[in-house]
Amino acid sequence: MASRTLRVSLVAAVGVAALAACAPPAKEKGSGGSGTDAATATSAADLGGMGALVKAAKKEGKLNVIALPPDWANYGNIIKTFGDKYGIQVTSQQPDAGSQDEIDAAKRTKGTDRAPDVFDLGQAVALANTSMYAKYKVASFNDIDARFKDANGAWVNDYGGYMAIGYDSAKVPAPKSIDDLLGPKYKGKVALNGDPTTSGAGFSGVLMAAVAKGGSADNIKPGVDFFSQMKKAGNLVPVDPTSATIKSGQTPVVIDWDYTNAAHVNDVATWKVALLPNVDPVGGFYYQAINADAPHPAAARLWEEFLFSDQGQNLWLAGGARPIRADAMVKAGTIDKAKYDALPKVTGTPVIPTTEQTTKMSDYLAKNWAAAVK
Amino acid sequence: MRTSPAFRVFRVVMLLLFAVFFFGPLLAMLDFSTRGTNGSRTWDAWANLVKNPELNRAIVASLLLALFTVVLMLLLLVPTMIWVRLRVPRATRLLEFLCLLPLTIPALVIVVGISNVYQWVTYFLGDHVLNLTFVYVVLVLPFAYRAIDAALSSIDATTLAEAARSLGASWGTVIGRIIVPNIWSGLLSAAFISVALVLGEFTIASLLNYENMQVVINLLGKSDANTSVAASLAAIAFAFVLLLLLSVVGRSRRTEGS
């Protein structure tokens, strides 16, 4: 009796394992509405011009975006402006998600009407998933330098910024060098936006400290050591800075991208943002891409056209980010001059790590970060 | 010894300390969520519970999830348990093992391995937060099983069934009109516990990137701490009322039914 039960359970277990192995389901591409032409269009011209693209997008009527917090580079306004301008209903999913979550969501909801249409990704995730993007060249594609785009338009850098220190000027003095952050005036006040092994902003923050202490994109150790020192001095708060923590005064000093820091002026009126003087700034761009399986391909392409138009680029500028077409727009005089001049001044050569450098640094962090800031 | 004055004092002091530890945070939540600017009191955060559209959607989603989970759990579990008790008693051990298995397999592990299964679910049913019902039924199984098992054990199901069958009732009638009405308190108990569990579930919803009530409360905490604390307190209070109702119902059934 026992051996029979054993045999039956063995067979059952093998069967279950087999089931689990063949679990990836056969997915037919959802007939995404009207836009089978739009799904393969590589530029507006393929559809018969911008007017035709707008018409096709309006017919689809919907757009799914993901991981766009409303106070990140003015996305709240951008989404609203786009929706009002074209009468398209924009669903903003999971505003708190990270780049990897965007890809996971796209994979999980492939073929459904709720899959994300477009991505805004950090460098590492963007370059690791290029097979998921549709090739599309926006109208202003040629304005963008070859370094900042995929030659076929699979991805394009959209906006960038530099790592900066944001602080509540009513609570702490302006930091003149990175070592100031180790001082007693900053005790229990400094927060890094994210764990560097999980979040791109946190990662770049540690890189900024590394560069300030003599390291580089090939050597992040000085940055890890610096944060270790800050933790031991009791200056580092092990908490993600959010609107809530800034308003309550729990994190009066935040190391984050200059544009996300700039948005905190809405939380605390005395908030200021400063890049470290006399230190090469750490820069980073985000990557725009269209989901190859987008349920609303025409709307997705119209969204890209909007983002890279003068209006879209200026909206990003209003959020404190540096739009990718800034140079071309300055030449053409279409940039919002007042806001552009108000951006923090940059001295030195920006440090933007390559994929190989990023991987090496991530591996170092994976092994050493947790112990350093225990 | 039990009624010695020293013991009575000890008991009062200890109970007071426990009360402070357990009720203190609840009171602190009330204070935190009603804080206004410059030391004033305001109910704005509580008003947000009905005004905030995202929170509203999530509350509705969680309530619907609780409802669907209870219905599916009852449909799946009750006939199976009654059938096993009446007709396949050899399977009792297997059923018990399977129902208690989710206690050993953490929800975190289930969600790590379930993404393939959910791709199929999304394929058939579209991507909707209510898809979580299927995995939630698995999560509530151990608690529901214990409650229904206790109720089934307290009545003599076999005799009742034999009597009904000898009078010509079909198996459906036996299950639906004879047994079920007698284990009603167990079913209610299972339902209430399931509702409490579903309303408090965060792990699976957040790692599958669905927005149920707990996920949205957590998200709100990043921008509006007062509202999220108010929502948490409301959820705890709701669960308390639910389980209080459960204990009242359980008692009244026992006095009238037996």
Add this chain to the structure above:
Amino acid sequence: MSRLARLAPSVALLPFLLYLTVFLLVPTVTVVVGAFAENGRFTLANITALGDPVTLAALRTSVVLSAVSAVIGATLGAVLAYLVVSGGPASWLRRSVVSLSGVLAQCGGVMLAFAFIATIGFSGTLTIWLRDHLGIDIFGSGWLFALPGLILVYAYFQIPLMVIVFLPALDGIKPQWREASVNLGANGWQYWTQVAVPLLRPAFLGATLLLFANAFAAYATAAALVSQGNPIVPLLIRSGLSSEVLLGHQHLAYALAFEMIVVVAIVMGMYGLLLRRTARWLR
């Protein structure tokens, strides 16, 4: 009766079995298989990665957190259960404590994290009161978001869980045994150390193990409380799944999940054995 006719009633169990297979067994098998595979090939790399200093440190912290919160929960919970039982079987105290424990044992996760942030967080009620009236800063550098804080918060649901699990064992101690021991000349202390405690020990140990497994498997509370760092295994799993810096670590998450199953299964197995021993006395 033919073999087929004997098996026929079991067919009715198929829907239930099928459902469990799809939604419970398949994920578990996926995790176990995924721990030993990468890109469709068998590999032990992820299992050996479990021995890395970072993952070992997380395992150690998880074990410490679970053990300490289990011991604290078990001890204090047993005391509370005893206080309740000593009040009589139908007292209002017992009814309210049992109902409350039922709620609080389930009330983990996000709600609990916010409860403690509202009490002893940076702008918590208690923090502010102590700061303003006694000049003491209990928030410090954020110990609430590290191991000591997690232990305190976990105690909040471990103690009620202990009350629920241990109360039946205390109920099983019949007053007749006490009378019998007094008749045989034992005093109170002897009754406790030679009769009651040995009888309660298996139930107590079993309940402690259950609390350990409960804490080890818990994710939501820590996820809501700890936003930076991955000090315990469940948070390391979260990072493996959703990190945008360390890519391709999903299979490490499978290996960690497998590790969790193994630990919890061992502990629950021991709990089952102890449960069978106590059942003898509780009839």
